[in-house]
Amino acid sequence: MEQMARHPFQRLASPSRQVSMFLHTAGIISFLASFQFLAEWETEISTSFGGHYQFLTIIGLALALSTFVIGLIADLTLSPSLFQAKNSLAVCSTPLEVLISILFWGLCAIDKNLVFPPESELSFLPNFGFHAAPGLFLTLDLLLLSPPWTINGFATVALSQTLAFLYWFWVEYCHRQNGWYPYPIFDILDTWQRATLFAFSAFLMTGSTMLLKWLYGKINGLEAIGVPAVARAEAE
Template sequence: MADWAKVFHLFAMFESFFGSYYFVYLVDYPKSFGLEEPEFVPLKGRMRYLTYWNMVLQTIYFFIALLNDFIGSNENVPAKVPLIRKVKDYIFSSLAFPAAMYVGVTFWGLMAIDRELVFPKVLDEFFPTWLNHLMHTNIMIFIFLEMFLTYRPYPKRKRGILGMTLFLVTYLIWMHVIYFYSGLWVYPILQVLNWPLRIVFYLVSLVFGIAFYMLGEFSNNKLWSKQISQSKRSGRKKTN
């Protein structure tokens, strides 16, 4: 299992990094399309997208997971949990899993309703289909595979949800910084909503984030119930 984990983590890290690189440096939209990209936003304006933030997050997570394979521990209940393992487990539960699910589900959900609100058809000529799936489909597949591959105890719910909420709120603030300086909304759907509806949209987005966190916790608890019981027993013995 250890060798398979290393191979998987290396591949997942490389794919996320490659997708991020390709999106920034090899995807160009003709200016004639009217797709303005704020000049002050780093990396050709691509840092305005939550999809890009998530790809960077997945790259970081799988890099840390790979480090843990070599210098940490993948034991279900190690005698002493290495710091790298604690970091890996927290990032997975509070950030990597809910962010991947949020990006994938909301993207394909909005695409099904009206793709012009999130990914206009005019982009198909310059944005490869394989890259679209790499950034919006594979992320969900890979993060679920990771859940099946290695066990991790979830943090206390308040701590986990706090990390996820801070991530989403930071991104929402960033979107408004971009709008303040450029007058451009990152996503077309925000252009057609008035302020009360935008606030509702943000609140629903946060609820979605919490829901995906809970999905991860529920799935992990069902999948690794024996290991969780063993971990609790071990914790009680140490306390005694």
């Protein structure tokens, strides 16, 4: 299959069977190692309704794995359509993983008991695999192996708000089935405070999307971030 032409602002060739395939393979190994740890980690939540997918961390990890699996298949087949599918999914998974990293490490800096009870505390390496590695891998994929995102401000806000409140509804539904929340902080807050927390999280995800776009521009020489990438490419 013929490889698609590289976008003028894309730093390295992708899909390709070189650096791109190596990064996607390394990411998949990391994500699968986290899922393997999860499968062997027996807790009350693993047998409850929703299981570990009550955690935003695990939902984000599943999206990250899906993104990189599609990316790896695109590398192996040199498929432009799969490459575009990977990039479309990354618009959701990358800011979400950045958000997860900010929330987790930020709350841990305040009080670790806000994100997990003392008996469920993980050591650094599993925590890094769950709460830092996915964001790092996806950010590298964006900065080095992807064309610039063309999502505008309104769409970014809409996507962030939709994901935040879908997760809130899912958490509340699981709470009705199980009688408890996956994160201790949810038990501390009342309904309106939880709504505020999810709205704030959506704001942070919007901010992470804009920050990633800005960082992409600084690293890859895209000066006018507000101009759609397609129009910039056509103008050259």
